[in-house]
Amino acid sequence: MPVSRQQEQLNALSEVVDKIDGPMILAGDFNTTTWSYSLRNFAARNGFVREALNMLTFPMSWYYFDASRDTLPFLPMDHVMTRGGVVVHDIHTGRPTASDHLPVVFKFSVN
Secondary structure, eight states: OOHHHHHHHHHHHHHHHTTOOSOEEEEEEOSSOTTOHHHHHHHHHTTOEEOSTTOOOBOSEEEETTEEEEOOOOBOOEEEEEESSEEEEEEEEOOOOSSSSOOEEEEEEEO
16 A cells, blocks of 8 residues: 555566566565456566466464464465466465465476
8 A cells, every 4th residue: 555656666666677588487475466457467568477366375364353363365465477488387385384475386497
């Protein structure tokens, strides 16, 4: 929040990835869901294929009744995007760690 800040950040990231030639993997917590128009537009504008669609990775705990409690993740907040000949063969969530997100694990090759 606000949405304008997110758009500014994605625009700045676009300027960086625009300067990189060749195969690319862009992965991480974008603090937005897979159904975000901003993320969808960012991927399309930069030629990325979104590989981790609707993979539930967040939150692993939730604060309520004055305490943090373990929960099942219900938001797809972590993303993997590829372009330029990167082929993802397998993608899944890993085992829980100390993070409040599940890890995203993927196997890939580069053509």
